[in-house]
Amino acid sequence: MDEYKLHRHILCIDLKSFYASVECAERQLDPFKTPLVVADAGRGGGSIVLAVSPYLKSLGIPSRLRFYELPENIDMIVAKPRMSLYLEYSAKIIEVYLKFISEDDLYVYSVDEAFLDVTEYLSYYQMTDVELAKKILETIYNETKLFATVGIGPNMLISKLALDIESKKAPDFIARWTYEDIKKKLWPIEPLSEMWGIGYHMQKRLNRLGLVKIGDIANYSVLELKRQFGILGEELYYHTHGIDMSMIQHKHQVRSKSKSYGIGQTLFSDYYVPDVFQIIIEMVDDVSRRLRLSHKVAKTIHLGIAYSKEVGGGFSRQITLEQPTSSEKTIYETCLALFDKYYDKGTPIRRVHVSASNLQKAHVYQFSLFEDPERLLKEHNLFQTVDEMKFKYGRNAINRASTELETSTAKARNKMIGGHHA
Structure with missing residues (x-):
C-alpha cells in the first residue's frame, strides 16, 4: 500500500463558526465570550439557525437547530444573516492565502474552508509546515479578527481528518497527522x-x-x-488506511478541461429532500437558459452533490443522453434520476452543481421515438419568451412561483450575493 502514499504538506484550514464570528468581529466582540446566533427571527420560530458562536457551542448548543429550539434562559444577540458580508470576509481570507501560495496550490472547499498545498514553499520561507500554518492563522486574525483551525497532513484526506478530529480541540487550533497516526x-x-x-x-x-x-x-x-x-x-x-491520491493541482486541471455550461452553489444551511429539488430545478433553469441563448444543445448532463462538512463526501455523476437537448424538463428529469440512484438518503446537503456538456449546435437536434415534438416545441417557445423578458427587464422580472418559497435561492443568486440580505 506504500506505493499509493503521497508525501505532501497539505493544510486544511477552517474558519471557526464563520458566520457568527464575522458578526462578532463587526461588533468588536470576542466570539469565545459572546452568546450570539445568526438567524432571521423575522421568519418565525421555525427558521433555521445558520450559526452559533463558539461560546454557545461550549455550552452544548448545537450549530444546527431551529430558532424555537434555542434555550430561553440565555440572553442572546440575534444577528440577521448578511451573506454579502460573509462573502466579503471569505474573499479577504482567500487574499491572505494567496499572499503565501499560488492560486494553483489552493483549493477552496467551501465559503469557510480551504486546502493549501505548501510543499514547495517550505524551503522558500525556511519554515516547517506547522510554523507556516501558525503564520497564516496569525495573518488571518490580524486582518479579519477571525479565528481559524488547521489540520496538517501528507495528503488532502489526512489533513481533513486532522482538522475534524483533533485540531478544533487543540489549544493552538493546530493538529498535524502522519500515516502513522491513522491506526x-x-x-x-x-x-x-x-x-x-x-x-x-x-x-x-x-x-x-x-x-x-x-x-x-x-x-x-x-x-x-x-x-x-x-x-x-x-x-x-x-x-481508512489514510490513502488518498487527490492532488489540489489536478482539481484545477479537471475544472478547466472541456466546454460546458454549469452552475454550482454552496448552500448557507443544510438542505434535505424535498427542499433540495427546488435548488436543482432553479439551476436547471439557468443551465437550460444558457443553452438556448447560445443556440446549443447538450448530450451529457451532470449532477454533483456535496454533503455537509460534518458528514463529508457526496457524489458526482453524469448521464449521456440518446439525443442532445436544451429542454428544462429533460435535464431536470435526468438530474432526478442521478439523484435517486446515488444520494445517500437522509444525508444533509451543502453544495449542488448542475452542468451540461458534450455540446452541439441546436439545429442538428433529432427527435427520438419516445419524445413528443409538439410538446418540446411549445416548451421551447414558452421559455424563449421568458428569456426575452428576463433580458429586457432583468433576471428577476419573471420566475417560477416556487422562487417565493423560503428554500429558494434563485432571486438572491440572480442578484449575485448568494442569498439572504445584502
Missing part, C-alpha cells in the same frame, strides 16, 4: 459517521456487516466492500 487516532473512532465521508445511511449498512469502528472497515475485505458498495466501498477501504 491510533482514526481506527478507534465510533460511530462511523464521525469520519468524513461516511453518512448516516452508509453507517447503518456498514453496521449491518458488523463494522462498528473505523478500524473494523480497515481490517475488512476490500473485495467484499467493493461488492457491497461498488467503487465507493473500495475508496472507503483505502481512506
